[in-house]
Amino acid sequence: MHDLLARLPLSEATIATLINIGLALLMLLIGLWLAARVANIAQRAMQRANVDMTLSGFLRNLIYGVLIAMLIVMALQQAGVPSAPLVAALGAGGLAIGLALQGSLSNLAWGVLLIVFRPFRVGDYIQAGGVEGTVEAVSLMHTMLTMPDNREAVVPNAKIGSDAIINFNRRGTRRFELKLRIGYKDDIGKTMDLIRSQFAADPRILKDPAPGVWTEGLSDAGVMLVLRAYTNSGDGWGAQTDLLRALKERFEAEGISLSPPPPSMVLQQGRLPEQTT
Secondary structure (H helix, E strand, O other): OOHHHHHHOOOHHHHHHHHHHHHHHHHHHHHHHHHHHHHHHHHHHHHHOOOHHHHHHHHHHHHHHHHHHHHHHHHHHOOOOOOOHHHHHHHHHHHHHHHHHHHHHHHHHHHHHHHHOOOOOOOOOOOOEEEEEEEEEEEEOOOEOEEEOOOOOEEHHHHOOOOOOOOOOOOOEEEEEEEEOOOOOOOOOHHHHHHHHHHOOOOEEEEOOOOEEEEEEOOOOEEEEEEEEEEEHHHHHHHHHHHHHHHHHHHHHHOEEEEEOOOOHOOOOOOOOOOOO
């Protein structure tokens, strides 16, 4: 075998090319191992820093992909392949892919931002992208919500990120508002004291911020009162429902008349989401 190789008419340039190709292959093999190690180390570091698992996995793959691309360019350079046309081809290919996947890349970018800045978390009740529901999962491309009627909505992250996000659970408390109308012959002071006593009787209604009742306006049918009170996020519906029932019973017992509100105000009584956590 040695004699056969010795008889082959190999020039110095050919020998140098073969050596460079061998070195390029060796560089590629070692580089693949090192790229995987570096990417895994970066992922473990992000996990120790309590970075979201979805984001850490994405960044790990991104780091690995960038290292592999750099490694391929370096290996081709070592093998004697001109790198300028390759880089230009990669750039043109990346531009074409970016234009073709513009919507998906927008979802991906917003997914990273939502995971990093966390305007909401799993379990929060939110209104975003024209949809309202409880957050079940946040991925890099979509956010999954369970709506109040138990339907599931998969909302693109770009739609959520480009719209206002209302988080009903973020602060832990929520204010509800009720509007009642009493007759002109009824004692406003007595009515307000009765409402305040009912506020104090319900432990779900928070003392700070303090609840209140105000005279909002006068109409042909009576005096309009507005009631505002804060509860913990999960107590809003129950406290509002029980307060309305208790006030009706107390008003009837005290001889205070309740006039029906105008139709336009029927749906303005402290709207609360239908489902909370």
